[in-house]
Amino acid sequence: MSTQTNGNNKPLLEAKDIYAGYTDFDILQGVSLEVYPGEIVCVIGPNGAGKSTVFKTIYGFLKIRKGTVIFDGQEITNKRPQQILRAGISNVPQLRSIFPQMTVKENLEMGMYIEKDKKRIAERIEYVLGLFPRLAERRAQMAGTMSGGEQRMLEIGRALMLEPKLILMDEPSAGLAPLITRMIFENVERLNKEIGLTVLMIEQNARQGLEASHRGYVLELGQNSYQGTGQELINNAEVRRAFLGG
Numbered sequence: 001m002s003t004q005t006n007g008n009n010k011p012l013l014e015a016k017d018i019y020a021g022y023t024d025f026d027i028l029q030g031v032s033l034e035v036y037p038g039e040i041v042c043v044i045g046p047n048g049a050g051k052s053t054v055f056k057t058i059y060g061f062l063k064i065r066k067g068t069v070i071f072d073g074q075e076i077t078n079k080r081p082q083q084i085l086r087a088g089i090s091n092v093p094q095l096r097s098i099f100p101q102m103t104v105k106e107n108l109e110m111g112m113y114i115e116k117d118k119k120r121i122a123e124r125i126e127y128v129l130g131l132f133p134r135l136a137e138r139r140a141q142m143a144g145t146m147s148g149g150e151q152r153m154l155e156i157g158r159a160l161m162l163e164p165k166l167i168l169m170d171e172p173s174a175g176l177a178p179l180i181t182r183m184i185f186e187n188v189e190r191l192n193k194e195i196g197l198t199v200l201m202i203e204q205n206a207r208q209g210l211e212a213s214h215r216g217y218v219l220e221l222g223q224n225s226y227q228g229t230g231q232e233l234i235n236n237a238e239v240r241r242a243f244l245g246g
């Protein structure tokens with residue numbers, strides 16, 4: 001995929017010089033990243049680099065000690081997760097999060113637990129099911145009985161219920177077979193094109209993740225190391241050697 005920022009030069013999300021950690025030690029030591037409207041941006045880096053930690057700070061699950069997060073023109077630094085959800089960011093966490101004993105439809109409803117308007121919930125369910133025919137066929141099925149790829153689509157669908165401006169996905173392809181991984185990335189790209197969904201994702205499948213993305217960041221030891229378009233990173237000799245298997 002090529003460079004693009006939809007001609008809009010104001011970032012939708014801007015994390016600036018973030019410091020945060022779980023103890024006195026700062027795991028993140030000055031991480032910065034930007035996501036422009038309409039982009040798919042991929043974060044890669046070794047295990048333990050701090051990728052998920054960045055998402056936790058953006059989402060208010062972990063306190064930022066220094067640095068700022070701006071979303072859609074507003075500062076959201078250290079706001080609570082529910083405020084961030086209301087502001088228009090939804091989150092698909094690294095650990096799988098569907099409710100196995102609920103149906104597909106009930107899982108989607110959970111994505112709108114902060115909404116009281118029943119009619120609007122019903123409309124959103126139909127809208128999201130319209131985006132994912134595989135889920136529509138299974139609307140009454142127990143989510144726990146679906147395949148891994150279908151469950152992942154359901155998590156993404158649930159994250160779309162509140163009509164977010166930005167979706168964070170922590171390793172959407174984790175634990176999935178190569179063909180299913182491809183299907184997930186194809187769906188992410190399709191949603192980006194069809195409904196203009198802006199995506200910030202973390203990926204261990206670095207090459208495929210970058211191929212599906214407009215831009216990418218490499219994090220190492222809690223700091224930015226490389227950044228560029230997906231293609232630039234794939235072509236960068238050092239990034240290839242370290243993260244893309246030569």
Ligand SMILES: Nc1ncnc2c1ncn2[C@@H]1O[C@H](COP(=O)(O)OP(=O)(O)OP(=O)(O)O)[C@@H](O)[C@H]1O
Nearest residue numbers: 022023027045046047048049050051052053054094
């Ligand atoms: N809840 C926690 N308490 C203490 N330390 C943590 C906690 N969560 C993560 N860490 C530490 O923070 C560092 C960064 O972890 P993080 O989960 O952000 O890495 P990551 O880049 O997402 O790795 P992976 O690719 O394995 O998911 C690691 O050293 C990890 O052990």
Ligand SMILES: [Mg+2]
Nearest residue numbers: 051052053094
């Ligand atoms: Mg992680």
